[in-house]
Amino acid sequence: MSIAAGAVAVAGVGIALRGARRELDDRTAPLAGLTAAFVFAAQMLNFPVAAGTSGHLLGGALAAILVGPYTGVLAVSVVLFLQALLFADGGLSALGVNIILMALVTVTVGYAVFRLLLRVLPKTRASAGGASFAAALVSVPASALAFTLIYAVGGTADVSIGKVAAAMLGVHVLIGIGEALITAVTVSSVLAVRPDLVHGACGLMKPVELRTARPTPSRA
Structure with a gap:
C-alpha cells in the first residue's frame, strides 16, 4: 500500500509541477514560499480536540486559495517531505499516503468548494472569507474519508471499517473547525491588504488604491 500510494503521490506532484508554471511568477513565487513556511510552522502546533486526541492544521485549502491548487500541492508536499526527513514526523514510508491525504485531497476538495461558493455568493x-471557512471545513473530513478508504485496502488491524470511519470523521470534523477558523482569518487578512495576492479570489476585488488629493492652487 505504501508503494502504491507513493506512486500516486509522485504522479500527483508531477502534475502539480507542470501546472504550477502557470501560477507562479516573480510576484507570486515569494508568497508560495511564505505559505509553505506558514503551513510548516502551523502543522508543528497541536491543539486538543477530544480526550486523548489532538489535531493540527493540514493547510491544503489555505495553500490552494492563496497560491493556486497546483502550487498548493507543491507547498504542502514540501512541508510533509521536510517533516518526514528532518523530524521523522509521519516517516518516509508513509510519505506517499500523507501527500495523498494532506496535499492532493485537501487541496482539490478545498479549492473546488471555495471556487464553487464564490460563483453563487x-x-x-x-463572502470570500466565508467560502474559505467552508472550504477548509469540508477538506479535513474529506481527507479522513480518504484515509478510511486506504485503510480498507491496506489496513491490517482488527478494527471494522465502520468504526474507523466513525472515529476518523467524528474527530476530523472537530479538527476541521479549527482549520476553518485559521484559514478564514488568514485569507481575510490577506484580502484586506493585498487582495491581488489571493489566487482563489483573482478578479473578485480590485487591489487597494492609494489616492492623493490635488493641491489647491494658492491665490497671489
Whole structure:
C-alpha cells in the first residue's frame, strides 16, 4: 500500500509541477514560499480536540486559495517531505499516503468548494472569507474519508471499517473547525491588504488604491 500510494503521490506532484508554471511568477513565487513556511510552522502546533486526541492544521485549502491548487500541492508536499526527513514526523514510508491525504485531497476538495461558493455568493471580502471557512471545513473530513478508504485496502488491524470511519470523521470534523477558523482569518487578512495576492479570489476585488488629493492652487 505504501508503494502504491507513493506512486500516486509522485504522479500527483508531477502534475502539480507542470501546472504550477502557470501560477507562479516573480510576484507570486515569494508568497508560495511564505505559505509553505506558514503551513510548516502551523502543522508543528497541536491543539486538543477530544480526550486523548489532538489535531493540527493540514493547510491544503489555505495553500490552494492563496497560491493556486497546483502550487498548493507543491507547498504542502514540501512541508510533509521536510517533516518526514528532518523530524521523522509521519516517516518516509508513509510519505506517499500523507501527500495523498494532506496535499492532493485537501487541496482539490478545498479549492473546488471555495471556487464553487464564490460563483453563487456576492463578490465581497466577507463572502470570500466565508467560502474559505467552508472550504477548509469540508477538506479535513474529506481527507479522513480518504484515509478510511486506504485503510480498507491496506489496513491490517482488527478494527471494522465502520468504526474507523466513525472515529476518523467524528474527530476530523472537530479538527476541521479549527482549520476553518485559521484559514478564514488568514485569507481575510490577506484580502484586506493585498487582495491581488489571493489566487482563489483573482478578479473578485480590485487591489487597494492609494489616492492623493490635488493641491489647491494658492491665490497671489
